[in-house]
Amino acid sequence: LLDIDIHGPSIPKLLHIEDKLITAHGENMLPVLVGDNLKVISMGLMSRDHDAAIIWRGPMKFQVIKQFLKNVEWGELDYLVIDSPPGTGDEPLSIAQLLEHPDGAIIVTTPQDVAIADVRKSISFCRSLQLPVLGVIENMSGFICPKCSEVIDIFKSGGGEQMAKEMGVPFLGRVPIDPQIVQACDTGRPFVYHNSNSPAAKAFKEAIKVLSNLNVKENL
Amino acid sequence: LLDIDIHGPSIPKLLHIEDKLITAHGENMLPVLVGDNLKVISMGLMSRDHDAAIIWRGPMKFQVIKQFLKNVEWGELDYLVIDSPPGTGDEPLSIAQLLEHPDGAIIVTTPQDVAIADVRKSISFCRSLQLPVLGVIENMSGFICPKCSEVIDIFKSGGGEQMAKEMGVPFLGRVPIDPQIVQACDTGRPFVYHNSNSPAAKAFKEAIKVLSNLNVKENL
Numbered sequence: 001l002l003d004i005d006i007h008g009p010s011i012p013k014l015l016h017i018e019d020k021l022i023t024a025h026g027e028n029m030l031p032v033l034v035g036d037n038l039k040v041i042s043m044g045l046m047s048r049d050h051d052a053a054i055i056w057r058g059p060m061k062f063q064v065i066k067q068f069l070k071n072v073e074w075g076e077l078d079y080l081v082i083d084s085p086p087g088t089g090d091e092p093l094s095i096a097q098l099l100e101h102p103d104g105a106i107i108v109t110t111p112q113d114v115a116i117a118d119v120r121k122s123i124s125f126c127r128s129l130q131l132p133v134l135g136v137i138e139n140m141s142g143f144i145c146p147k148c149s150e151v152i153d154i155f156k157s158g159g160g161e162q163m164a165k166e167m168g169v170p171f172l173g174r175v176p177i178d179p180q181i182v183q184a185c186d187t188g189r190p191f192v193y194h195n196s197n198s199p200a201a202k203a204f205k206e207a208i209k210v211l212s213n214l215n216v217k218e219n220l
Numbered sequence: 221l222l223d224i225d226i227h228g229p230s231i232p233k234l235l236h237i238e239d240k241l242i243t244a245h246g247e248n249m250l251p252v253l254v255g256d257n258l259k260v261i262s263m264g265l266m267s268r269d270h271d272a273a274i275i276w277r278g279p280m281k282f283q284v285i286k287q288f289l290k291n292v293e294w295g296e297l298d299y300l301v302i303d304s305p306p307g308t309g310d311e312p313l314s315i316a317q318l319l320e321h322p323d324g325a326i327i328v329t330t331p332q333d334v335a336i337a338d339v340r341k342s343i344s345f346c347r348s349l350q351l352p353v354l355g356v357i358e359n360m361s362g363f364i365c366p367k368c369s370e371v372i373d374i375f376k377s378g379g380g381e382q383m384a385k386e387m388g389v390p391f392l393g394r395v396p397i398d399p400q401i402v403q404a405c406d407t408g409r410p411f412v413y414h415n416s417n418s419p420a421a422k423a424f425k426e427a428i429k430v431l432s433n434l435n436v437k438e439n440l
Binding site: 006008010013014050052053054056057058059061062085086087088089090093113114117118120122123124125128129143145146147148152153154155156177179182185186 | 226272275278279306310313337342344372373
């Protein structure tokens with residue numbers, strides 16, 4: 001898992017490894033291990049001063065992202081999952097240019113028009129860079145009130161699916177708002193593992209299923 | 221109002237001027253007028269192709285932000301309000317370096333730890349650049365279920381206030397989640413004007429009041 005959000009790296013907190021550090025190995029870096037199967041690289045693992053701001057312009061970000069790809073002893077990987085900040089700026093641009101044969105991009109949106117407008121640009125961005133769009137996932141899609149069980153579409157609902165259709169890209173599903181996700185993220189406990197029967201966890205697993213099928217098709 | 225979100229300019233949609241364009245006047249640009257009192261500059265007002273991605277690296281962004289300050293016929297202004305994308309990257313860095321005597325920055329966060337962690341970096345960023353922090357506002361702070369009137373802290377609550385205290389910066393208040401804000405944003409109707417008695421509108425107005433008092437004190 002490679003976190004290329006240079007200014008706001010959240011992955012270490014989400015995995016409860018914020019006090020770990022990337023170690024040096026000769027000229028190279030060793031990723032932080034989480035359990036037996038996950039290797040992680042993030043700016044948030046370069047220093048323990050979590051309040052310090054990384055005040056870097058684009059060229060510096062390009063260099064560090066390049067190092068995160070080329071100077072890390074990743075070893076043999078099944079997948080390299082890259083978490084990018086939103087938008088069409090230096091981080092996604094750098095990674096799209098540095099990767100040699102990326103399988104593609106997964107685009108995350110929320111349902112309201114203001115967010116959809118930005119995400120349409122992200123899809124155009126992928127197309128300009130010949131990066132396949134594997135699909136769109138609609139996050140924060142509806143909220144089930146834990147007191148009265150009514151469904152409230154706080155940020156609307158369905159906008160991501162409609163946009164995916166209009167732009168001709170696969171739709172991977174809707175993840176509802178669940179305060180347990182916020183809790184899980186803040187405490188670094190994997191939500192899907194600990195809340196596996198919740199509607200949100202099912203939506204995550206369904207998205208993975210759709211993605212696996214897409215990959216199989218594309219690789220054959 | 222200067223929107224320096226180059227990759228995801230939302231201001232034109234929020235003000236329902238997404239089909240307007242900045243016009244040229246000799247070597248300069250004329251801002252788009254909204255009503256009698258508001259002049260607006262945004263990347264979203266440079267072209268009507270709203271799906272096109274702006275694939276620019278940092279130096280290009282610096283140049284366009286410089287032009288938005290120096291080559292726009294702003295005329296006499298009471299305030300220049302600048303809306304920046306989050307983080308500590310090229311856009312906030314460019315504007316902080318280009319402004320000659322900025323009054324300061326208003327920092328917006330949501331309550332959960334993952335967001336607070338990024339915002340602490342933004343405050344460090346302001347301090348590194350000698351940009352005064354006028355205050356922190358906590359957005360998406362609690363949700364009042366419209367069906368059962370229970371308060372649900374979807375993204376937690378109070379984290380922004382606590383962080384402001386810890387970092388020694390003023391706290392400007394909490395804006396609750398209100399689906400009417402989403403609707404207002406998507407249709408370009410100013411929420412505070414059309415929903416002026418809602419708790420969220422009152423929180424916005426309270427924040428302005430605190431800010432006005434701060435400004436008076438700082439300017440004396």
